[in-house]
Amino acid sequence: MPPGLKDVAAQAGVSIKTVSNVVNGYVHVAPETRARVQQAIDALGYKPNMAARQLRSGRSGVIALAVPELQSPYFAELAGRIVHAAERRSWTVLIDQTDGHAERERNLVAGLRRHAIDGLIFSPLALAGEELARGGDETPMVLLGERVSHGPADHVAIDNTAAAADATRHLAGSGRRxxxxxxxxxxxxAVTAQQRLAGYRAALEQAGLPTDPALVAQVESFHRADGAAAMARLLDGPQPPDAVFCFNDLLALGAIRTLLERGCSVPGDVAVIGFDDIEDGRxxxxxLSTIAPDLGRIAELAVDLLAERLGEGEAAxxxxxxxxxxHRLVARESTVGRDSR
Incomplete structure (x- = not known):
């Protein structure tokens, strides 16, 4: 017979209820007790009976994560972190890509694709707070990103304006003008872009530097090609920049490519900083110097908030x-050079 809760409890020296609490991801278990139970689970090779659990709880043990695009390294890494956080609660994560299309996001919120899931972690791009509130069903939801603040569901995000200001101050502090x-x-x-632009402008003002509209480059999307093209336009202007804050790392990598193709030294001629701390930049x-959001904490909070909404009591x-x-600023060679690191 495969090992059961009773066997794990005996091995760990705890009650069957405590083992059940650990297996089901309840937060109010002492860390040392949780570790002891997990050691017993690993030693015995215990596997929960998912069918029985679902019948008892009325839950599927499946949640969904919906993001705008999985080809973005930021969202790919975030998805991986959420999967690992959910695994600790024995949850399975279904991942969906909305491409930022309003109709796909409406379908998610309306519940057309949520009939088999317990909850949704959602990073909206097209829908705002009112539409999210109007179209939702009873499935618990946690929102990520900058599109919706003070909306109809729990929300986890970083302070984009403050982070962008930190990046810009870093450039100004190195003598760039x-x-x-x-x-x-x-x-x-485009709430993310607007918040980061506000932080950029605030830091320039704080440093006593003028805001030159000719130095603000518009992009269609946050991809490498957009960064490369925008950098070319800036270099072709009457007074090229000596530093660039790119609103994500992909834009920054594209910008660096153009700078090197034009014979510019990075950071000697132009310093470059990005945002997101993706692996490519390392x-x-x-x-690549960058702003590094705490992705692990974002994932943990999103899963924990969803678990609380699926529970009972005040939090639910x-x-x-x-x-x-x-977030933290990571200074690398693209702003401080190799010798001074």
Missing amino acids: RIAAIGAQDFPS FSTPT AGPPRELRVS
Whole structure:
């Protein structure tokens, strides 16, 4: 016979109820007790009876994650972190890509694709708060990203404006005086770009530097090709920049490619900083300075909030919560050079 809860409890020296709490991901278990139970589970090779659990709880043990695009390294890494956080609760994660299309996002919110899931972690791009509230069903949802703040569900994000200001101050602090921005967007759903542009402008003002509209480059999307093309336009202007803040790392990698093709030294002639701390930037030449959001914490909070909404008591029924996650500035070769690192 395969090992059961009773066998795990005996091995760990705890009650069957405690083992059940650990297996089901309840948060109110002492860390040392949780570790002891997990060691017993691993030693015995215990596997939960998912069918029996679903019958008892009325839950499927499946949640969904919906993001705008999986080809983005940021969202790919975030998805991996959420999968690992969900595994600790024995949850399976279904991953969907919306491409930022309003109709796909409406279908998710309306529940047309949520009949077999317990909850949804959703990073909307097209829908705003009112439409999210209007179209939702009773399935618990946690929102990520900048599109919706103080909306109809729990929300986890970083402070984009403060992070962008940190990136711009880093450039100004190194003596750069013509600091450009790549990534501006003026359509209504471009909240991320608008917040990062606001942080850029605030930091320039704080440093006593003028905001030159000619140094703010618009892009259609946050991809490498957009960054390369925007950098070319800036270099062709009457007064090229000596530093560039790119609104994500893909834009920055594209910008660096153009700079090197034009014979510019990075950071000697133009310093470049990005945003997201994707793996490519750690291995580019030069390595890329960036803003690093705490992706692990974003994933943990999103899963924990969803678990609380699936539970009982005040946390399950309380008003939507707004949680901010920290970020840090990572200075690498693209702003400080190789010798001074």
